[in-house]
Amino acid sequence: MSASAEYSRAEIVIDLAAIRRNVETLCTAVAAHADGPAVMVVVKADGYGHGLFGSARAARAGGATWLGVAERGEALDLRSDGDSGRILAWLAMPGEDFGPLIEADIDVAAYSTAQLAEIVAAAQALGQPARVHLKVDTGLSRGGAPRSQWQDLVEAARTAETDGHVKVAGIWSHLACADQPDHPANPEQEGVFEAALEVAEEAGLDPEVRHLANSAAALLHPESWYDLVRIGIAAYGLSPAPAVVSAESLGLVPAMTVRARAAMTKDIAIGDGVSYGHTYVADKAMRVALVPLGYGDGIPRHASSVGPVQVRGMRSQVLGRVCMDQFVVEAPRGTLAGDEVVLFGSGADGEPTAQDWADACGTISYEIVTRMGGIAGRAERRWTDDDGTLV
Numbered sequence: 463m464s465a466s467a468e469y470s471r472a473e474i475v476i477d478l479a480a481i482r483r484n485v486e487t488l489c490t491a492v493a494a495h496a497d498g499p500a501v502m503v504v505v506k507a508d509g510y511g512h513g514l515f516g517s518a519r520a521a522r523a524g525g526a527t528w529l530g531v532a533e534r535g536e537a538l539d540l541r542s543d544g545d546s547g548r549i550l551a552w553l554a555m556p557g558e559d560f561g562p563l564i565e566a567d568i569d570v571a572a573y574s575t576a577q578l579a580e581i582v583a584a585a586q587a588l589g590q591p592a593r594v595h596l597k598v599d600t601g602l603s604r605g606g607a608p609r610s611q612w613q614d615l616v617e618a619a620r621t622a623e624t625d626g627h628v629k630v631a632g633i634w635s636h637l638a639c640a641d642q643p644d645h646p647a648n649p650e651q652e653g654v655f656e657a658a659l660e661v662a663e664e665a666g667l668d669p670e671v672r673h674l675a676n677s678a679a680a681l682l683h684p685e686s687w688y689d690l691v692r693i694g695i696a697a698y699g700l701s702p703a704p705a706v707v708s709a710e711s712l713g714l715v716p717a718m719t720v721r722a723r724a725a726m727t728k729d730i731a732i733g734d735g736v737s738y739g740h741t742y743v744a745d746k747a748m749r750v751a752l753v754p755l756g757y758g759d760g761i762p763r764h765a766s767s768v769g770p771v772q773v774r775g776m777r778s779q780v781l782g783r784v785c786m787d788q789f790v791v792e793a794p795r796g797t798l799a800g801d802e803v804v805l806f807g808s809g810a811d812g813e814p815t816a817q818d819w820a821d822a823c824g825t826i827s828y829e830i831v832t833r834m835g836g837i838a839g840r841a842e843r844r845w846t847d848d849d850g851t852l853v
């Protein structure tokens with residue numbers, strides 16, 4: 463990807479065509495199986511830092527029939543942007559007014575009978591039934607009804623459905639260890655999910671979609687697909703299970719590039735300490751470049767002395783501590799202020815990827831892209847598309 467001549471400090475470039483193609487690739491992969499599931503692309507947290515609207519449009523163009531978000535605001539923003547397809551919003555607070563979501567034709571999740579009662583109250587007030595996805599906790603111990611409360615939730619939902627206040631559109635759960643295909647929690651959770659579906663069926667519920675799989679399960683475990691897969695990180699071109707399979711081998715292309723211009727360059731001598739605490743001391747004379755990004759922009763401080771970069775085609779890395787607004791990297795001789803330092807990108811030109819940053823920092827690629835593009839980040843974001851239809 464060529465650099466924009468315009469940016470002066472740093473920029474984050476989102477390749478929407480890559481997201482669209484990744485989604486096409488994922489849709490094709492699941493469609494290859496008989497009764498292939500529908501695809502939901504998860505665009506929560508501002509599209510994992512890639513931008514809510516661009517990511518959503520690219521996902522729809524790639525074949526996503528559903529979008530998934532955590533918060534109500536994200537769902538309503540998608541409607542304001544003109545998205546008229548199915549959207550599921552799955553995280554609500556006690557006392558939430560579900561009215562605006564129901565009115566905007568957004569599917570909502572119920573984790574408990576108390577929450578279902580709030581949904582029913584809003585639907586009644588509005589005179590419009592809510593489409594609800596009942597969530598069962600099959601073993602993640604995060605959101606969803608515990609098994610002990612599942613029967614009650616199902617029965618309350620059935621009553622509300624008979625009364626015309628809700629339609630149980632979905633029954634769903636979330637896996638804890640999908641990125642470890644051999645983990646015993648996977649079959650255990652599937653077993654609990656099967657039992658929960660039976661309870662629902664016995665109560666007379668007939669959901670349109672049963673869904674369990676995230677990206678890792680969608681890519682590695684067809685038994686977990688049911689009627690819908692919820693794909694997040696893979697849509698952005700990163701592997702959900704890098705220890706098992708690389709993004710490249712899955713045909714996925716990372717969509718986010720982060721780059722900056724050197725604010726200054728200088729030569730340092732052997733023995734010179736670099737950045738706060740002198741945690742790095744030069745073991746040779748070298749050229750260094752000052753990169754005008756720091757943890758105020760979402761660069762993990764854990765990247766200190768390990769974060770990989772590319773300068774003038776040379777791979778090098780952060781020297782010493784990442785500061786709030788800046789860090790120092792080794793640079794080839796001849797590097798000048800204004801030269802480009804690529805932090806990560808698709809990898810096509812030999813630059814590091816977000817996965818390389820995650821490996822270096824001891825985290826996951828999800829966190830790298832989400833925090834860089836996130837609201838805390840100060841670097842400008844720019845969206846590109848090779849045929850111009852998405853931006």
Ligand SMILES: Cc1ncc(COP(=O)(O)O)c(C=O)c1O
Nearest residue numbers: 504636676677692693694695702
């Ligand atoms: C409930 C739910 N489903 C699906 C996803 C997508 O997960 P992934 O990005 O691993 O595909 C997430 C993301 O964390 C999630 O919270």
